[in-house]
Amino acid sequence: MKPLSCFRILACTAALAAALPGLAQAQANWPNKPVRVILPFAPGGSSDLVGRQVAQHLSSHYGQQFVAENRAGAGGNIGVDAVAKSAPDGYTVGIGTSGPLANNKSLYNPMPFDAEKDLTPIALVGEIPLVLAVNPSVKANTLAEFVALSKASANGLTVSNPGNGTIGHLATEYLSMQAGAKLQPVPYKGDSLAMVDAMSGSVNAVLVPVTSLIPNIQANKLRALAVTAKTRFPALPNVPTAIEQGVDLQATVWSAMVGPAGLPQSIVTSLNQEINKYTSSPEGKAKLNSLGMVPLAATPQELQxxxxxxxxxxxxxxxxARISVE
Incomplete structure (x- = not known):
């Protein structure tokens, strides 16, 4: 090896060694300035409120502001893409949902990021299950009766959902595949419109996140047939899950914190441990339950x-189902 080459290698090695203590110290002192928490949906929705609640708790715990920033659009892709393209220094993270973190991969072409390669999983926060509810005029009191009724109907039964490609739409198609039901998904622009037309009888049923439907189910304006989670939803203890009724239908809107690829492990571990403590605490459970979410905890590997x-x-x-989102 030439002497000059050796000198350059030694110089680079020395520079790297000198930089490492500083890098380690910077990570040890994290966070020493405000942290951006990107929320990929519009203000006011359940996912936004959950994200803000977590950001508020982290601000109190770390003594630094975790500043919520809404970056809505493209089913959550715009906000999560901003996280993926940020510097992996721990000062930009995001709280995304199952849409941009998993489902959208098959719906959007092209996707602006690859969730498996461009993001660092940090912590699972919780989930909001969906519920299948029917207009009171529909002669079905169980999921089995609903499926049977759909098969007996000439054109099947109509089921409203919050929009093309949403989890409500996917879950309706999944129910058709799993149970052989004859269903017609009817997309709307949001949960509320889908729910209103189910109550009016314009459509036979609705399949949306449970939080939107609770008051009208409790008021008997809609009849809940099944919850699409592993366990029953606490606010509707008398409504059985689809699994209990023999249909392996699991469809939830889950929320999780992620960062850009290459996020230092020490920061990932710190955030994961604190979020898990919060979602497992009486205070955290009560806060998230009030927003319609079932709190969960997981390691980064489990989230991945x-x-x-x-x-x-x-x-x-x-x-x-040949679903596409233009």
Whole structure:
């Protein structure tokens, strides 16, 4: 090796060694300035409120502001893309949902980011299950009766959802595939419009996140047939899950914190431990429950597996039903 080359290598090695203590110290002192928490949906919705609640707790715990910033659009892709393209220094993270973190991979072409390669999973926050509810005039009191009624109907039954490609739409198609039901998904612009037309009888049923429907289910304006989670929803304890009724239908809107790829492990571990403590605490459970969310806890590795599993699951549904989002 030439002497000059050796000198350059030694110089680079020395520079790197000198920089490492500073880098380690910077991570040890994290956070020493405000942290941006990008929320990929418009203000006021359940996902936004959950994100703000978590950001508020982290601000109190770390003694630095975790500033919520809404970056809505493209089913959550715009906000999560901003996280993916940020510097991996711990000062920009995001709280995304199952849409941009898993489902959208099969719906949008092209996707601006690859969730598995461009993001660092940090912590699972919780989930909001969907509920299938029917207009009181529909002669079905169980999921089995609803499926049977759909098969007996000439044109099947209509089921409203919050929009093309939303989890309500995907879950309706999944129910058709799993139970052989004859269903016609009817997309609306949001949960409220989908719910209103189900109550009026313009459509037979509605399949949206449970939080939108609770008051009208409790007022008997809609009849809930099934919750699409592993366990019953606390606010509707008398409504069985689809699984209890023999249909393996699991469809939830889950929320999780992610950062850009390459986020230092020390920061990931710190945030994961604190968020898990919060979602498992009486205070955290009460706060998230009030927003209609079932709190959850997971390691970064478990969150990574969830993202991959959900992406593969809904990809099959999207392909089979030929769903596309323009």
């Amino acid at each position: 597996k969830l993202m991959s599993t959900e992406a593969a699951k809904w990809q099959e549904v999207v392909k089979a």
